[in-house]
Amino acid sequence: xxxxxxxxxxxxxxxxxxxRQTNEAxxxxxxxxxxxxxxxxxxxAIARLxxxxxxxxxxxxxxxxLPSRADFRELxxxxxxxxxxxxxxxxxxxxxxxxxxASPAPPKPARTRKPPQPDSxx
Amino acid sequence: xxxATAAPDVVARLQAEIxxxxxxxxxxxxxxxxxxxxRGVTPKDVVLNRGTLSLYHYRAQVSEVYRTPVLFVMATxxxxxxxxxxxxxxxxxxxLQRGYDVYVIDWNPPREDEKRLGFEDYILDFIPACVAxxxxxxxxxxxxxxxxxxxxxxxxxxxxxxxxGQVRNLTCFTTPFNWxxxxxxxxxxxxxxxDVDTILDTFGNMPADLISASFDMLRPVSKAVSQVQLWxxxxxxxxxxxxxxxxxxxxxxxxxxxxxxxxxVKELMFGNKLYTGELEIGGRRVDVGAITASFLHVVAExxxxxxxxxxxxxxxxxGSADKEQIVLKGGHVSLIAGPNAVRRLWPRLDAWLAxxxx
Numbered sequence: 131x132x133x134x135x136x137x138x139x140x141x142x143x144x145x146x147x148x149x150r151q152t153n154e155a156x157x158x159x160x161x162x163x164x165x166x167x168x169x170x171x172x173x174x175a176i177a178r179l180x181x182x183x184x185x186x187x188x189x190x191x192x193x194x195x196l197p198s199r200a201d202f203r204e205l206x207x208x209x210x211x212x213x214x215x216x217x218x219x220x221x222x223x224x225x226x227x228x229x230x231x232a233s234p235a236p237p238k239p240a241r242t243r244k245p246p247q248p249d250s251x252x
Numbered sequence: 253x254x255x256a257t258a259a260p261d262v263v264a265r266l267q268a269e270i271x272x273x274x275x276x277x278x279x280x281x282x283x284x285x286x287x288x289x290x291r292g293v294t295p296k297d298v299v300l301n302r303g304t305l306s307l308y309h310y311r312a313q314v315s316e317v318y319r320t321p322v323l324f325v326m327a328t329x330x331x332x333x334x335x336x337x338x339x340x341x342x343x344x345x346x347x348l349q350r351g352y353d354v355y356v357i358d359w360n361p362p363r364e365d366e367k368r369l370g371f372e373d374y375i376l377d378f379i380p381a382c383v384a385x386x387x388x389x390x391x392x393x394x395x396x397x398x399x400x401x402x403x404x405x406x407x408x409x410x411x412x413x414x415x416x417g418q419v420r421n422l423t424c425f426t427t428p429f430n431w432x433x434x435x436x437x438x439x440x441x442x443x444x445x446x447d448v449d450t451i452l453d454t455f456g457n458m459p460a461d462l463i464s465a466s467f468d469m470l471r472p473v474s475k476a477v478s479q480v481q482l483w484x485x486x487x488x489x490x491x492x493x494x495x496x497x498x499x500x501x502x503x504x505x506x507x508x509x510x511x512x513x514x515x516x517v518k519e520l521m522f523g524n525k526l527y528t529g530e531l532e533i534g535g536r537r538v539d540v541g542a543i544t545a546s547f548l549h550v551v552a553e554x555x556x557x558x559x560x561x562x563x564x565x566x567x568x569x570x571g572s573a574d575k576e577q578i579v580l581k582g583g584h585v586s587l588i589a590g591p592n593a594v595r596r597l598w599p600r601l602d603a604w605l606a607x608x609x610x
Contacts, residue, residue: 170445177454245606
């Protein structure tokens, strides 16, 4: 490809260079102790704010007799348990009722394989 | 070069770019309206499922397998389908066809009530339960354990505490050991500023988006650039297929169980206790020098998540007589999946593991 026809390649190379240089500059800046301190303080503040919001929402939901997120989580966990038990029952029934109709277990392979010799590896 | 010869080149290049632009429009529309590629499709059975823990057993694809089964321990931050990305791009499929009996530990997002799970649960309960299941199914006493990233740390801890002949071979991929050499993560998780207790007391488990954001911050503009590269390559079906598979995997970062994350930060990141030999799990000291299984550590030359400085000392400290470290070209993810892995890691692992599996 001639240089004059490489305009798309030049653009791609420029993009990669910009990515590398910008990543380096931004990560170098984030390695500064002050940046790290401010970043962690902000994260802790957001976490505390979120906790307070969560508590406020929880109180409101209780006031209106509505289920909270925690209630849904508990419900989901119970449903998951029930689903797992149903799965176990289904597997047991399959084995007990129609062992020949259920997809037969594939034959177990022999555990006798030897590694290829160095000259036949590939 | 004369202007007369350069001009047709420019015209031909412009024509090619116009055709690609048309293809981008058509395929870009398809990209937006179609579902992502299927992942994790190699036939398997879920043989253990307990909350955050799932154990898969992949169905054999050959009639004769090596005696020793292989158990993969996935990193706790991501789903294990990175080992089974797509037919033809699947590490698991490759190993099955090379004659291995493959099991994979995958992690589900921990539920609210699993926030108290800690190292003790993973090392003294989950992994031993999986090894027992593998032993029962295979009829073999010994297994080969392969851990990736934090899965490698868990595999190390397990092998150090359960080295009584159950682990025949231990392989770690890009596994951090000297946590004081973690680079930017050390700066961001400075114990003077990083209040892990406030975060976990608020959220219970460590939220996935915070973990994902910290990974993105290691290369702040790369995500945006990758979108541009996707547009540029929208005409290329193979590129788009591969992009979607990796993008989907990256987007499915998992939350971490609260106590497990607290221990990771305090014991490993702040205290560097795995390296100093002071880490205790269930009252027992974790000493990697106690590991006697054949040991292989594969590290990536351009790993931006686990820098080579954080992982390279591991091989010296493991007690095994038969041990080796190899450094391969690639990054944290391209080491194990994608064209780089197909060419480099997969055949190297097979060559190392085969004579140790018969």
